[in-house]
Each structure stands twice: as structure tokens, then as C-alpha cells.
Amino acid sequence: MRIAYAVMGYGRGHAMRTAAVLPALERDHDVRVFAGRDAHDMLARDHDSVEIPVIGYQYGSNGRICPRRTMLRNAPLVADLLAAGPRTRAVWQQMADFAPDIVISDSETYGHRFARHHGIPRIGFDHVGIMAYCHCDFAPGDAFAGIRDGLGYRAFMGDPDRVIVSSFYPARPRRDTVQMVGPILREPVRTATPTRGERVLVYLNKGAHQYTAALDTALRACGEDVIVYGTARRGKSANLEFKAPSQQGFIDDLAAAKAVVSTAGNQLLSEAVYLGKPVLALPEDAVEQRLNAQAIVSMGVGASAPLHKLSLTCLGAFLENADTHARATTGHRSDGLADATAALRRHIHTLSRRPRPAPGAIARLTGAY
Structure with a gap:
């Protein structure tokens, strides 16, 4: 065929x-x-x-x-x-x-x-x-x-x-x-062994447009080490580390993340929940992404915030509740x-x-x- x-x-x-x-x-x-x-x-x-x-x-x-x-x-x-x-x-x-x-x-x-x-x-x-x-x-x-x-x-x-x-x-x-x-789920995700690390993983599907000054300010002031995927930047800057695209490298970082901050595409949210990660969903100006973000909130596995208006207060509140959100993922992991x-x-x-x-x-x- x-x-x-x-x-x-x-x-x-x-x-x-x-x-x-x-x-x-x-x-x-x-x-x-x-x-x-x-x-x-x-x-x-x-x-x-x-x-x-x-x-x-x-x-x-x-x-x-x-x-x-x-x-x-x-x-x-x-x-x-x-x-x-x-x-x-x-x-x-x-x-x-x-x-x-x-x-x-x-x-x-x-x-x-x-x-x-x-x-x-x-x-x-x-x-x-x-x-x-x-x-x-x-x-x-x-x-x-x-x-x-x-x-x-x-x-x-x-x-x-x-x-x-x-x-x-x-x-x-x-x-x-x-x-x-x-x-x-991709095979490397299905076979990954999740651990609770100390770093926050940030993923933006179009970071050239989405990585704003406000987001940068909030991430630098959040008090956590942060890995950022999806931008053209590379290397370390204060508590931020900007990484190049890498399928296995990204999955390794996702599996070891303390929490995930991401645009609200269905695929990454699915993988994060499967690996037991609390998610702060940042939907783009699209109905489907807002639908996904609402599901994250209603399931109790994370929070949602406007992509272009993320404040340190909102990010801090999410990180404070990360353990509670992580525990909630156990009832929602599916393949x-x-x-x-x-x-x-x-x-x-x-x-x-x-x-x-x-x-x-x-x-x-x-x-x-």
C-alpha cells in the first residue's frame, strides 16, 4: 500500500x-x-x-x-x-x-x-x-x-x-x-525516566517573536535557573541558558525539569503532563491554544497566563504551586x-x-x- x-x-x-x-x-x-x-x-x-x-x-x-x-x-x-x-x-x-x-x-x-x-x-x-x-x-x-x-x-x-x-x-x-x-508521544519521550530537577524549562514555538522583554525580565527575576528553547540566542546569561534545537537534548531537559513554561501547543503540553511536569501554558492569540491552556488549568496540572503579559507575580505564583500541580499529573498521564x-x-x-x-x-x- x-x-x-x-x-x-x-x-x-x-x-x-x-x-x-x-x-x-x-x-x-x-x-x-x-x-x-x-x-x-x-x-x-x-x-x-x-x-x-x-x-x-x-x-x-x-x-x-x-x-x-x-x-x-x-x-x-x-x-x-x-x-x-x-x-x-x-x-x-x-x-x-x-x-x-x-x-x-x-x-x-x-x-x-x-x-x-x-x-x-x-x-x-x-x-x-x-x-x-x-x-x-x-x-x-x-x-x-x-x-x-x-x-x-x-x-x-x-x-x-x-x-x-x-x-x-x-x-x-x-x-x-x-x-x-x-x-x-515520541519513543524517546515514552522511554524517558522523569526526575525532579532544579531548573525550569521554557519552550517557545516561535521565539523570535515571542521572547519579549517582559518575559526575559520575569525569567531573570524568578529566582530559578532556566533553560530556554526556541530563540536564536545561545549560551548562558545570568540564570538563563539558551539552547539550540536538539530533539534528544530537549527531551532530556524536559524529563529533568522542575517545571515547564511553554506556548500552548497540544504536543508539548501532552509530553510535559506525561512526564509529570507542572505547566504554565502561555497561549498564542489562537482559540485552539486557549482551549489547550484551559484544559491544563481544569485538570489541575498547571496554570495559564497571557503570552505577552506574563508578570513575575504570575510566574512566581505558578512556581510556588508547582509541587501541587506535579502531583495532579498522576491522574492524567496517557499515551x-x-x-x-x-x-x-x-x-x-x-x-x-x-x-x-x-x-x-x-x-x-x-x-x-
Whole structure:
């Protein structure tokens, strides 16, 4: 069986989830990854990966997500995608050359649309789909925005034949073709031995924009030794140590951390809770991240604070309660990898036996079929 695995390239969480399930799929199938920027850089070392365009957030001079810049930067890509323009046709042709029997997509729209227009069975496997395919307990004031983002997600991704949603917190699926599984953990995380160290681990998914003067001030004054990942800085400065990206190095530091301060992506929060670490979640200006941060608070495993308004008072209060939050993680540690790989195998087997419809009108119009 030939499987095209399409991966959203904004940040590394999508790539981490993909890296965890690829070994099981590659043992039984011929798999080619089609990934945007960050995900391709991470996956290409160990897997057959092709780089494709990515639609992602853009930031303003204040370090916050800028809707205007995001819209202007992505408008040409979105227009090309919706009209099946030359960039989209080029991506589709790369996928068509591989001739997949199944498409799996982790929040990646080119793969979904290629499969839909070419009559190829598709499986959606990610976390963001929780807003589109499940009933969510949104943060106060986010109900409308959550519905909006869920509809926007479905507008780009469509309705796959099967959906697997991975999350460290539960949600009720809206239909029978949607399955919830626990967090997808990388093998080095699953086998790590957590210890209670003395240093605080800070991770920012886009530190060039998110590591603000206010955050720097709070970290320097918190009275703890701090390791920082996600910025371009390197080396030690007072109580801070800035480190370069390193998968194993990061996992070692995570396993030995006293506490974690991080942007609120599902993947890292899942790994931190699994390793018993209290978390101060700093959500970006995005509904999904606020949803994740709210789960951290409601589970009792940490606290939440605005990314760009973190104060020393808030950081200090979190660190004072770190032991209590750490104890609460014992009731919330989960590993959904086995359930996810079993579901993928089951769906691949079921969908591969269905008659394949003829390519759609757009596929015929563009010739990429």
C-alpha cells in the first residue's frame, strides 16, 4: 500500500506526532511524507519527505500574531489553492507521481484537497480537528470564535472518510467516523525516566517573536535557573541558558525539569503532563491554544497566563504551586500511540477495499490525476 502522509509545516508539533506513528506505518507500507517548512526540516533526516508550501501565521512588530500580515502573506497561496492554480497543481503533481492509495493528513490542506479531487480515501489525523469534529468546552468568550475556527478548518480540510483526533484531554466526537485517542508521544519521550530537577524549562514555538522583554525580565527575576528553547540566542546569561534545537537534548531537559513554561501547543503540553511536569501554558492569540491552556488549568496540572503579559507575580505564583500541580499529573498521564496506530491500520484496511470513484472535475481540469 502506498501512503501519502501530508503534514502541516507551521511549528514542530505536527511533525512530532507524525514521527511517532511513521515507523509503524513504514513497516507495512510505502510511505512518502509531504510536509511544509518546519515539519519537513525535522522529518527529512529519517523519512522520505518532500517539501511543500505552508500556510501559517505571520507576526507583527509587537511579537503577536498579526491578522493583517497573515492575510496578506497567505492570500496568494489561498487563492491559488482554491482555484487549483499553478502552485497547487505542482504539489498535486508531486503527489500524483507517487500514486498513493491512501492519503493521511495532519492539518495539511494540499493533501486533503488532492485526495478529494482524485477520489483517493483520506484520513484526518491531528489535534486541531477537535474544534471541527468534536464538542469542545471552549474558554469563556471563545464559543463563537471556536465555532468559526472549526468551520474554517472544515472549509480547508473538508470531511475526511475517517478522522482521528489526538488530545491530552477528552472531547465528545460529533459523528461515528471520528475517534478520540490520547496524546501521540515520541519513543524517546515514552522511554524517558522523569526526575525532579532544579531548573525550569521554557519552550517557545516561535521565539523570535515571542521572547519579549517582559518575559526575559520575569525569567531573570524568578529566582530559578532556566533553560530556554526556541530563540536564536545561545549560551548562558545570568540564570538563563539558551539552547539550540536538539530533539534528544530537549527531551532530556524536559524529563529533568522542575517545571515547564511553554506556548500552548497540544504536543508539548501532552509530553510535559506525561512526564509529570507542572505547566504554565502561555497561549498564542489562537482559540485552539486557549482551549489547550484551559484544559491544563481544569485538570489541575498547571496554570495559564497571557503570552505577552506574563508578570513575575504570575510566574512566581505558578512556581510556588508547582509541587501541587506535579502531583495532579498522576491522574492524567496517557499515551495514545497504540490506539492511534491500531485505528490507522483498521481505517487503511477498510478504505483500501472500497471502490475508488473517478477523479473530480477540478482534477480533470488541471490534469493532475
